[in-house]
Amino acid sequence: MQEVAILGVGQTPVREHWELSLRDLAVDAGRAALQDAGLAKVDAIYVGNMTSGTLNQQRHLGALVADHLGQRGVEAVKMEAACGSAGSAMRQGLLAVASGELEMVLVIGVEKMMEKSGEEITAALTGAADADYEVIHGISFVSLNALIMRRYMHEYGYQHGDFAPFALNAHANGAKNPNALFRKAISQQDYETGRPVADPINLFDASPIGDGAAALLLVPAAKAPQAVRVIGSASATDTLAIHDRIDPLWLSAAEKSARQAYDQAGIGPEDVDLFEAHDAFSIMAALSLEACGFAGPGQGVRLAQEGQILPTGRIPISTMGGLKARGHPVGATGLYQLVETTLQLRQQAGPAQVEGVHLAMAQNIGGSGATVVTHILQKPQ
Amino acid sequence: MQEVAILGVGQTPVREHWELSLRDLAVDAGRAALQDAGLAKVDAIYVGNMTSGTLNQQRHLGALVADHLGQRGVEAVKMEAACGSAGSAMRQGLLAVASGELEMVLVIGVEKMMEKSGEEITAALTGAADADYEVIHGISFVSLNALIMRRYMHEYGYQHGDFAPFALNAHANGAKNPNALFRKAISQQDYETGRPVADPINLFDASPIGDGAAALLLVPAAKAPQAVRVIGSASATDTLAIHDRIDPLWLSAAEKSARQAYDQAGIGPEDVDLFEAHDAFSIMAALSLEACGFAGPGQGVRLAQEGQILPTGRIPISTMGGLKARGHPVGATGLYQLVETTLQLRQQAGPAQVEGVHLAMAQNIGGSGATVVTHILQKPQ
Numbered sequence: 001m002q003e004v005a006i007l008g009v010g011q012t013p014v015r016e017h018w019e020l021s022l023r024d025l026a027v028d029a030g031r032a033a034l035q036d037a038g039l040a041k042v043d044a045i046y047v048g049n050m051t052s053g054t055l056n057q058q059r060h061l062g063a064l065v066a067d068h069l070g071q072r073g074v075e076a077v078k079m080e081a082a083c084g085s086a087g088s089a090m091r092q093g094l095l096a097v098a099s100g101e102l103e104m105v106l107v108i109g110v111e112k113m114m115e116k117s118g119e120e121i122t123a124a125l126t127g128a129a130d131a132d133y134e135v136i137h138g139i140s141f142v143s144l145n146a147l148i149m150r151r152y153m154h155e156y157g158y159q160h161g162d163f164a165p166f167a168l169n170a171h172a173n174g175a176k177n178p179n180a181l182f183r184k185a186i187s188q189q190d191y192e193t194g195r196p197v198a199d200p201i202n203l204f205d206a207s208p209i210g211d212g213a214a215a216l217l218l219v220p221a222a223k224a225p226q227a228v229r230v231i232g233s234a235s236a237t238d239t240l241a242i243h244d245r246i247d248p249l250w251l252s253a254a255e256k257s258a259r260q261a262y263d264q265a266g267i268g269p270e271d272v273d274l275f276e277a278h279d280a281f282s283i284m285a286a287l288s289l290e291a292c293g294f295a296g297p298g299q300g301v302r303l304a305q306e307g308q309i310l311p312t313g314r315i316p317i318s319t320m321g322g323l324k325a326r327g328h329p330v331g332a333t334g335l336y337q338l339v340e341t342t343l344q345l346r347q348q349a350g351p352a353q354v355e356g357v358h359l360a361m362a363q364n365i366g367g368s369g370a371t372v373v374t375h376i377l378q379k380p381q
Numbered sequence: 382m383q384e385v386a387i388l389g390v391g392q393t394p395v396r397e398h399w400e401l402s403l404r405d406l407a408v409d410a411g412r413a414a415l416q417d418a419g420l421a422k423v424d425a426i427y428v429g430n431m432t433s434g435t436l437n438q439q440r441h442l443g444a445l446v447a448d449h450l451g452q453r454g455v456e457a458v459k460m461e462a463a464c465g466s467a468g469s470a471m472r473q474g475l476l477a478v479a480s481g482e483l484e485m486v487l488v489i490g491v492e493k494m495m496e497k498s499g500e501e502i503t504a505a506l507t508g509a510a511d512a513d514y515e516v517i518h519g520i521s522f523v524s525l526n527a528l529i530m531r532r533y534m535h536e537y538g539y540q541h542g543d544f545a546p547f548a549l550n551a552h553a554n555g556a557k558n559p560n561a562l563f564r565k566a567i568s569q570q571d572y573e574t575g576r577p578v579a580d581p582i583n584l585f586d587a588s589p590i591g592d593g594a595a596a597l598l599l600v601p602a603a604k605a606p607q608a609v610r611v612i613g614s615a616s617a618t619d620t621l622a623i624h625d626r627i628d629p630l631w632l633s634a635a636e637k638s639a640r641q642a643y644d645q646a647g648i649g650p651e652d653v654d655l656f657e658a659h660d661a662f663s664i665m666a667a668l669s670l671e672a673c674g675f676a677g678p679g680q681g682v683r684l685a686q687e688g689q690i691l692p693t694g695r696i697p698i699s700t701m702g703g704l705k706a707r708g709h710p711v712g713a714t715g716l717y718q719l720v721e722t723t724l725q726l727r728q729q730a731g732p733a734q735v736e737g738v739h740l741a742m743a744q745n746i747g748g749s750g751a752t753v754v755t756h757i758l759q760k761p762q
Binding site for chain 1: 382387402404425431432435437438439440441442443444445446447453454455456457458459460461462463464469470473476477479480482483485504505507508509510511512513516615616617618620621634635637733747748751752
């Protein structure tokens with residue numbers, strides 16, 4: 001397989017973008033990635049997006065974005081795997097370049113949601129869960145995560161306040177990222193007095209949705225020796241419905257995709273300097289850390305309490321704010337994570353820069369762990 | 382690039398499948414393809430689908446299908462490009478195998494629509510067009526095609542009755558295919574007295590939607606020397622909105638993807654023995670024949686009138702009924718076309734078998750030509 005490098009990155013701030021349409025957002029991020037790479041034309045465009053069919057009445061995003069980006073005619077398609085859509089687009093873009101048939105592939109994650117009502121958005125997001133066996137009972141996506149968090153607290157003996165370090169770290173880091181939706185640090189008291197969303201999940205356990213787009217330009221590594229390289233890439237799945245899993249507290253798809261990525265890279269979790277976790281909810285950050293081998297079962301929260309997830313810790317996470325503070329434009333998030341990871345490896349993360357990062361990992365989770373895509377990136381030599 | 386072969390095919394009949402869910406349909410076709418290939422496990426599953434997010438409240442089809450098919454854990458994702466979704470899934474599956482990283486890839490196209498109301502389905506299908514610049518004016522997808530057909534008639538001097546050979550051929554061929562939705566030949570008078578849908582398109586110019594799934598199992602050609610080989614594969618795009626095109630009667634993405642596929646295969650249109658055209662509407666069959674070089678501009682209808690699209694003609698199309706008679710489960714159609722093409726090349730098309738087929742082509746069109754995927758298949762030696 002051909003090795004693949006990241007020649008360009010682009011992103012829009014995560015906001016309520018009332019003045020920008022779905023296509024505008026995708027084009028802004030895509031154009032920024034092209035400019036960053038110094039390229040004008042690409043061979044293909046892969047778009048990651050979750051809700052455009054319903055929220056934007058648009059089921060033909062690939063061709064739409066290609067045309068609007070001045071790339072009319074090129075191969076283009078949209079990938080969908082709930083909140084794992086953008087990571088999946090990255091994975092397919094990588095395979096396409098690796099095949100040798102396509103040379104320059106632009107992957108764009110985009111989501112435009114905020115103009116819709118809370119009810120419409122909540123309904124669209126339940127599409128990440130099992131429509132026939134979970135959603136039919138009236139459960140929302142937040143509630144599903146609340147069930148997992150409650151079970152984790154019961155099983156491992158944690159209190160709600162123990163999860164605070166995830167939110168505190170994310171918001172402190174988000175304050176240093178101009179593209180973050182929330183740019184204000186929070187206190188332990190802020191966390192503990194947050195409004196309940198779906199008990200035990202409160203406002204500071206749940207990431208905020210938003211409008212935004214992020215993009216990467218992929219090329220064969222041989223063509224870009226100075227660029228950040230992708231040295232591990234894997235995607236795995238699990239049951240959609242949580243009740244079908246042997247252990248609801250173990251993200252087997254996260255473990256499987258991480259292990260495959262480690263094997264490809266020839267490394268282990270101890271070699272990773274920075275980890276962009278999919279902290280859609282505090283509990284997901286903990287479970288992701290455990291599945292990837294950064295902490296033992298039930299020890300993800302302990303790791304956070306010990307300060308190991310801080311920028312100065314053993315394995316910094318959410319270094320640009322994470323989903324929690326940067327914001328979670330669902331089908332775009334996987335590429336925000338990879339753009340941020342690339343910026344960290346390039347030493348271009350500004351005030352959010354983490355020191356001494358040579359190997360970094362990003363993990364994008366769709367649903368409650370049903371699709372998990374893991375990428376490992378290496379700093380240019 | 383590694384060459385790719387089709388080791389297994391599977392399909393469900395196109396019907397109103399009241400007794401089968403979305404996942405049931407996908408599993409039936411996927412399992413049939415696995416059985417046909419004599420395999421139990423695959424490395425990845427790519428699902429083509431257009432409307433599940435809205436009509437089935439399901440935005441996480443890859444993981445869902447993988448689990449239900451007994452392949453829990455494997456890499457899986459859904460591709461969406463309106464009615465070109467399944468062809469796009471095939472294209473991505475092929476690139477994945479070609480990359481050398483994945484060896485056995487199952488591609489499944491599935492659509493479950495018929496339990497919804499006509500209004501809901503019509504609204505979902507407009508997602509193939511430009512939401513911001515076409516659909517906002519209230520136009521439906523059929524109406525867009527009616528505008529193109531009317532312009533074609535005006536430009537090239539045809540009457541409505543001149544398009545009859547497309548419907549007559551499709552329905553005569555569909556009568557020989559047990560998986561077709563409509564299995565009854567029609568007469569010129571049936572065609573001419575068909576109920577109007579969106580003038581000049583009548584009931585016999587428009588393909589019927591349906592529920593169904595079709596699947597292919599892809600492997601490296603070196604592993605399956607006796608299997609049908611994919612010798613050309615290309616995808617191209619055009620503007621979503623018809624008013625943005627230089628010539629609304631020329632499918633430039635169809636031309637581009639066909640030319641790329643011809644170049645890869647080292648052949649020209651004169652070498653193709655059978656063509657599964659995307660006859661969603663009579664006018665699309667004509668435009669597709671022209672864009673692929675089987676007829677000159679404005680001559681697609683003439684070619685049909687001369688009988689050249691019949692099973693005994695120069696370039697048989699819709700040989701198992703086409704979209705018109707087999708039915709058009711939108712996001713699954715591209716794989717029905719490829720399953721049928723494979724069966725023809727294997728001499729397994731039953732009463733619908735066309736004689737002397739060595740090279741066959743299938744073209745899947747999304748929207749009014751905004752995404753077009755073309756594949757050329759070769760008979761095993």
